Amino acid sequence: MTTDTTAADAVAREDAAVSDAQANAVSDDGIEKLPLQASDTAARAAVAADHGKRDLVGLSREELGAAMAELGEKPFRVKQVWQWIYNKGVTDFDSMTNLSKPLREKLDAHFVIRRPSLPVEQTSEDGTRKWLMRFADGKEAETVYIPDVDEPRGSVCISSQVGCTLTCKFCHTGTQLLVRNLSAAEIVSQFMVARDSYGEWPSPTDESRRLSNIVMMGMGEPLYNYDNVVKALKILVDGDGIALSRRRITLSTSGVVPEMYRLGNDINVNLAVSLHAATDEIRNRIMPINKKYPLAELMKACREYPNVSNARRITFEYVMLKDVNDSDADARALAKLVEGIPCKFNLIPFNPWPGSQFECSSWNRIRKFSDLLYDLGFSAPIRMPRGRDILAACGQLKSESERERKSLMKARLAAGIPDEH
Template sequence: MSDIVDLTAAERTRILAKSALFDPPPAGLADGRRDLVGLSRAELAAEMASIDEAAFRVKQLWHWIYHQGVTDFSRMSSIARPLQRKLAERFVIGRPEAAVEQTSSDATRKWLFRFRDGQQAETVYIPDPVEDRGAVCVSSQVGCTLSCRFCHTGTQTLVRNLGAAEIVGQFMAARDAYGEWPSPKGETPRLLSTIVLMGMGEPLYNYANVAKAMTIVMDNEGIGLSRRRITLSTSGVVPIMDRAGAELGVNLAVSLHAVTDALRDELVPLNRKYPIADLMAACRRYPGASNARRITFEYIMLKGMNDSEAEARELVRLIAGMPAKVNLIPFNPWPDSRYEPSGKAALERFSGIVNAAGFAAPVRTPRGQDILAACGQLRTEGRRPRGQ
C-alpha cells in the first residue's frame, strides 16, 4: 500500500509542477499598483504591513471588497479619507474587462472577459427559469490541455492558467452585471444558486489557483458562498481529486461520457492515463459524498456512439452503490464538429434505464446555444506566446 501512496504523491507533485509552467503573469499593474482581489487574508495582511497599516484593516477591506463588491476606495465609508487616498495610490480592486457580452433568447448571458495581458476566457450566467436565481459557469484556464473530442474548448491549445484574482474576478464581474451586491440598505437580491467550475479548462490542472479562489469565495465574512453551492467539474485528474475533496469539499461533477475505456480513450484522452476503474475508485473515496451531496456524472449523448441501452445498463453498474446522479447532456453542436446529438427516443430510453435503477438521470435542457454558451461550446482565440 505504501508504494501506491508514494506513486500517487509523486504523480500529484508532477502534475502541480507542470501546471506551474502555465501560471498567470504577476498581478501588478504597469503603474506599480497591486490588485487586492485574489489575495489571501495573509497576503492582504502583508500588504497592509508594507504600508504601516494595522492588521484590523484586513477585515475592513475584506468586507468592502467581497461582501459589498466595492471597486472604489472612496466608497469605503468606514475608512478615513486619508487612508482611502493612500490605498488608491498603491492598490486597485480589479475586474476583468468584458470585451463582449451576449444575451441568449433564453436569457442566458455570456461574457468574453479580457485580462490584463490581453488573454481572454468566457464566463456564462444561466438563470433559473422558475426561481429568481441561477448559476455562474466560471473558467479556470485560457484554453485547455485535454482535447476532449466533443468539446469546442478542446480545439484550443492551453495558453495559460488563470490566477485566483481572474477566477474570483469572473464571478464578481458577473455579480456586477446582474446586480447581486447588497444595496445601501443591506438588501441583497438572491440571484445566484451555484458556482460551477465547468467553463474553459480543467480545474484540477490549475488546482492551486482554483483552491485559493474558492477559499476566498467561501469565506463567511465576504461572499460567503457555501461549499454545497459550488461544483467543481473534472475530466478525471485522479491524483488531485483526493486533495480537492479533503481541502475544499465542494460538490464534485465528473465528465464521464463513456462507459468503456475504448470509447472514453477516444472522447476524453485523459482516460488513457486515468482509466475508468481508477476514476470510479477516486469517486468512491471522495469525502462528503452522500445522498444529500451526490456526485454528478456528466454524460454527453452522442448519436450512435454512447447512447445505447446496453451502455445505459453498464453506466448503472459502474455507479452502483455510489451516491450519484447522472446529467444527460444532449450534444451541443459547434462549428465543424463531427458529432450529432442523440434523438429524443434514445434519450428517453437511456434516461429511463438509469432512473429505473434508482438514480436521477435528468436530460439537461440546452441553454444559450444561439450564442455558443451551452455545455462544450466555449472557446476564445487566445494564443500561447512564442517560446512557451
C-alpha cells in the same frame, strides 16, 4: 515578389505553424504538453499596466493581512477592506467610507481593485448571459450565467484556464490549445463581473441571491490549475465577503484522480465528473485523459471522495452522442460501473459547434436512456440546452477573439498592410 504572393506565403506559414502546434501540443493521453505560461506572468503584466500597483482581488486573508501590515495598519483593517471588496463590490478606495481619508489615499497609492475588461457581453433568447473576459495581458476566457428554469436564480459557470489542458473530442474548448492558467484573482473576478452585470451588491442572503451557485465547468480543467482554483474558492466561500456555501459550488473534472483526493480534503465542494462513457474503450477514444486515469482508478476516487452520501451525491455528466455512447447496453454498463457510489446522472444533449464530428442523440433515444437509468435505480435528468444561440451551452465555450484576430491579420496581409502585432 508581389504583395499577393507575400501575403499568401505569410498566411501559409502561419497556418503551417498552427497545424504543427496542434499536432505536437498534446501527448497520447490528450493532456497539454507544451510549456505552460504561468499565471503569474499575467499578474506581472497587470502590475506593470497599473504602474506597479498590486491588485487586492485574489489575495487570501493572510496575504491581505501582510499587505496591510506593510502599510503599518492594524489587523482589524483586513476585515474592513475585505468586506468592501467582496461584500460591497466596490472598485475604488474612495467608496470605503469607514476608512480615514489618509488610509484611503495610502491604499490608492499602492493597490488597485481590478476587473477584467468586457469586449463582448451577449444575452441569449432564453436569458443565458455570456461575457468574454479580457485580462490584463490581453488573454481571454468566457463566463456564463445560466438561469434556473423554475426559479428566479441561477448558476455562474466559471473558467479556470485560457483554452484547455485536455483535448476531449466532443468539446469546442478542447480545440483551443492551452494558453495559460488563470490566477486566483482572474477566477474570482469572473463572478464579481457577473455580480456587476446584475447589480447584485452588497452580497445578498442565500434566499435572495439571483447568482446563487457557481459551477467550475467553464473553459479548462480546474484540477490542472489546482492551487489557483482552491485559493479562489476559499475566497468565494469566505463569510465576510461573497459568502457562498460550499454546497452551492460544484467543481467539474474530467477525472484528474490525484487532485480529486486533495480537493475533497482541502475545500470539499460538490464534485461533478465528466464521464461520458461506460467503458475504457469508448472513453479512451473521446476523452484521451482516460488513458492516464482509467475508469477503475476514477471510480475508486469517487467512492473515496469525502462526505459523499445520498444527501450529497456525485454528479456524473454524460453528453449524449449519437451511435457512440447512447445504447441500452451503455446505460446498463453505466449502472454497473457506478454501483455503490451515491450519485446521479446529468444527461447532456450534445451541443454542436462549427467543425464538430459528432451528432446529438435523438430526443427519443435520450428519453429512453434516461428512463432505463431510472429503472435501474438512478436519477438521470436531461439538461435542457441553454444559450445555444450565443455558443454558451455546455461544451461550446471558446475564445473566438483568437480566431477573429487571425482573420483580421489575413485580411491586412492580403491588402498589403503590415501586421501590427
